[in-house]
Amino acid sequence: MASVHSSNEDLDTKEMDDSQGGPYIHKVGVPPKQKLFKEFTNTVKETFFSDDPLRSFKHQPKSRKLVLGMQAIFPILEWGRNYNLSKFRGDLIAGLTIASLCIPQDIGYAKLANLAPQYGLYSSFVPPLIYAVMGSSRDIAIGPVAVVSLLLGTLLRNEIDYTTNPEDYLRLAFTATFFAGITQATLGILRLGFLIDFLSHAAIVGFMGGAAITIALQQLKGFLGIKKFTKKTDIISVLTSVFDSAHHGWNWQTIVIGASFLTFLIVAKYIGKKNKKFFWVPAIAPLISVVLSTFFVYITRADKQGVEIVRHIEKGINPSSVKQIFFTGDYVAKGFKIGVVAGMIALTEAIAIGRTFAAMKDYQLDGNKEMVAMGTMNIFGSFTSCYVATGSFSRSAVNYMAGCQTAVSNIIMSIVVFLTLQFITPLFKYTPNAILAAIIISAVINLIDFQAAILIWKIDKFDFVACMGAFFGVIFASVEIGLLIAVSISFAKILLQVTRPRTALLGKIPSTTVYRNIQQYPEATKVPGVMIVRVDSAIYFSNSNYIKERILRWLADEEEQLKAAYLPNIEFLIVEMSPVTDIDTSGIHALEELHRSLQKRDIQLVLANPGPVVINKLHASHVANLIGEDRIFLTVAEAVSSCSPKLVEEA
């Protein structure tokens, strides 16, 4: 049988004649042995410096390196040099827009953390300024966010009751913020940023959705004007609390105000969604609601009818809180624990936002550098009466749509918050709590991502379980339980991946020399007397035993079938090693045992295409000799062609 090929290019048409073995067989390459030290530094580099952060420092004079170093720590030095008026116009508009959005949100979010309203505003003043100097995202809007506020509030409340001991509660909040910053900065400096990747996308979607619903449910207190409200956050406790107070505890004036403005906010949101040109409508709607409702309550004195109002916001900018942080005593460990959790979640949110917008505008974002910036900003925040700040989903989106160019929009927002704190806070006295509830509800609705959940269901059922686990965990138990479920399921998936890798039987695709999974290509044919198995993972201690036994099971199944059909027995077992990127001592032992098992059944083990690391280790362990150097081939096709002539002779 012969086939003739013709082509005008040399690139891709020459093919090997692999039908006979002999001179045409290609040897499996053994890469030049690396020095131990070089191997080690390469591994370290790939693990911790995979983004090659020192790339731009190469071949530069010392003074230039200093400048680049400063620019790396303070990116503002880099982009600030090209800053101009047209960019400032974009940043000014974006900054004013997110400021109008953040002021009412901040006041509401502070409540989620069980803190007085001014702490929300404080956290929108100092952290954005520091981020603007150190951060490298151009679109992120910094400040308190709903989920982290809720999480922080829940964790803090578990330790201290804020009604009986508000002072220690506040001190613990600053302590947690301090340690959140330390955690974030440390992760960045040690280049351990990849640790946040262990919370899978699916788990985050579920966690966020659950947190959004929990937060919305919490708002029923302010929205319905209920005075006695449960302190638990699970849906059953909250709904019981709501319906128990239905007859006497609801305040109809509050409900009217809340409902009408919630309708207004949702309509504004809808308009903004329908026409991207009107993005500013939902962005300023909250501030308009606050102004209108405050004015309305002031005129009608509805607060005398039982409509709860804000009452008091401390005037003036952030006081120092350095002395309030616990550096000794029992609360240090508690603050540390809370800080680590809150800091990690805050990071996860911020990095996800940063990456999303960086991808949209196509610029690179150094995750580890971002973490250092976030950490520094929270450490300084904890010194200036702020609680954990991070990037906000909703405000970052508005920032982006309003045409922000650089982190200057954060500075603008910060200035507006500064002016608010200095001059306007007394005017918030008559703002009804129902409005804040409505604003928070309309803000967190966005966190429920149905589309993403549907897509997850379509793509990966296991991911969907993780997503739903986190979702229901948050709703029916608490944010911590939900988080724990999310992390556990994510880890379970990783463990499953490393303990139960896939293996596949290969067959030859007709009229090619290509061997592929016979499940995917039903037309692929098996080679008589030869079984070809592909192992789809590095062979490590966690799976070496499984892989060995799985291959032997493929063999047993196959032999059973062949026996039933009176076909010739298997004489060669070819293991396609292309996907086996690495093998460790346990893996080597498994191969050895496989070889011995097969020998007892008169089956020859043949390896195809071991990678550079694997072939080195096969040689180092003398397993290559055991199996036979001439039993290791470049491709499955070559391996098959070396096996089948014999079969033909013997037949």
Next chain:
Amino acid sequence: MASVHSSNEDLDTKEMDDSQGGPYIHKVGVPPKQKLFKEFTNTVKETFFSDDPLRSFKHQPKSRKLVLGMQAIFPILEWGRNYNLSKFRGDLIAGLTIASLCIPQDIGYAKLANLAPQYGLYSSFVPPLIYAVMGSSRDIAIGPVAVVSLLLGTLLRNEIDYTTNPEDYLRLAFTATFFAGITQATLGILRLGFLIDFLSHAAIVGFMGGAAITIALQQLKGFLGIKKFTKKTDIISVLTSVFDSAHHGWNWQTIVIGASFLTFLIVAKYIGKKNKKFFWVPAIAPLISVVLSTFFVYITRADKQGVEIVRHIEKGINPSSVKQIFFTGDYVAKGFKIGVVAGMIALTEAIAIGRTFAAMKDYQLDGNKEMVAMGTMNIFGSFTSCYVATGSFSRSAVNYMAGCQTAVSNIIMSIVVFLTLQFITPLFKYTPNAILAAIIISAVINLIDFQAAILIWKIDKFDFVACMGAFFGVIFASVEIGLLIAVSISFAKILLQVTRPRTALLGKIPSTTVYRNIQQYPEATKVPGVMIVRVDSAIYFSNSNYIKERILRWLADEEEQLKAAYLPNIEFLIVEMSPVTDIDTSGIHALEELHRSLQKRDIQLVLANPGPVVINKLHASHVANLIGEDRIFLTVAEAVSSCSPKLVEEA
């Protein structure tokens, strides 16, 4: 350019003409979509029933199924039917040999666990009987072992001081044994046996070596006749303790006895090693030493010269200990914790032994069934005054060499231990402790596996770090710390594997259509205008971001080089997906982002050979449409041939 192939078989010579695209391009197979339920059951089956334990039950009548079921739980019903006299002869000799070895060892090991000597003998009486009925290994020898005894002793001592409160100490020991059994049986029943695979081979080698040295050091107390000895196990405390007592605390008579018999034991070991025929020499040497030394001490009354002797071993078989187990109170949780750790380590040792000998005699061993047997045996053990028993490395090897055929050798051993307990224990009164120390030292020396450590160093440097970490952790800190280090390093390796998978640039091997890693095959040539990257792992949330950024970095490096050499720019990026066995939602998003990033740089993303799971998910998520169905190829060669004609036109 044309090449002509000829062959007499159809199998492997037809090759595809992939130079021109069009009719010869093979489509990527989309496997038939599985029903959700079937997909789910398949995953469950592969995870928990990967060994297909119900295989033999298929197509059998009900009564036969019952018999098979009973045989599965009690393998003795299966192998007992073919039992015969010639097998019994082998088992008898092997049983007597391991009995002679186990009696002195048991007495010594009980001391490691800070228990009276009879408890070691008890644990060699009941557990082997139960194992013989339920276990499926033919070669394992059951009883107390050195490492588990030391571990149990250390963990128990952390909770209760055995000198001041020996009663509660003993009760906690039984409680821990009970929970060790529960843990083992539960793992087996829930088919979670794979969990013990998370302790890597390298970590075990290091841990065992360290434990052996620690145990040997502990024996210096008995060996040198020291009265005041530290209770810590780290090498520094022990050696300080030894040298501090050098001037007045050593007993020369003890040293003479100990040293001469240790020499005898080591010579016996050497003889056994040199000539496999004399395997029985080291096997009975310990018993001979005990008999000789006991007789010698009895004659000379050396115990009056300060030679410490055993003094008293309780006569009679195991009393019941059901009522001594803590089922309520504080100690339940402590016993549970200790039991889980000791049970897991005991399992790890037993399964490793079982697998080794099963591989040597080529029979299958069901890990989960073994765990149920081990668990049952320890639960019953805890009711009958035994502490944690498991498979012993040294005695199993002797068992194997003595020609054991079935678990009957364990029954023989058990009977000998029974007779010893009933009649001979009083004779051990004058046995010097130094002899027991010498026996333990000569037994644990075998656990130090230099060869394995050297092989690990050669094969995998990271494994070597794990090995040394566990080794030094045990020696310089304690067994628990060593174990913790071993587990942590094993996990770190898994995390590294899933977060930092390898990627490789591919080139074409001259005169083939095979594309391989250019680092391994320096002769492979790059295709102008095309970059080919292979991703060597499933793309999951833990690595999706890294993979995306790593590919973009390959691209940046490549473009820099091309620019410097004035070569044409990259126009196609081919991602070879063969090793990508799975992709989750995060991975799909990463691909989408990669596609978008490339689009902005006018580079076309092309995929080669996505597997069955991946292609399904690409379709489910519409990423296949985004990239373009015609941009997904069966092989790299086809992908290249579809890219390069264009390049030629454009050039």
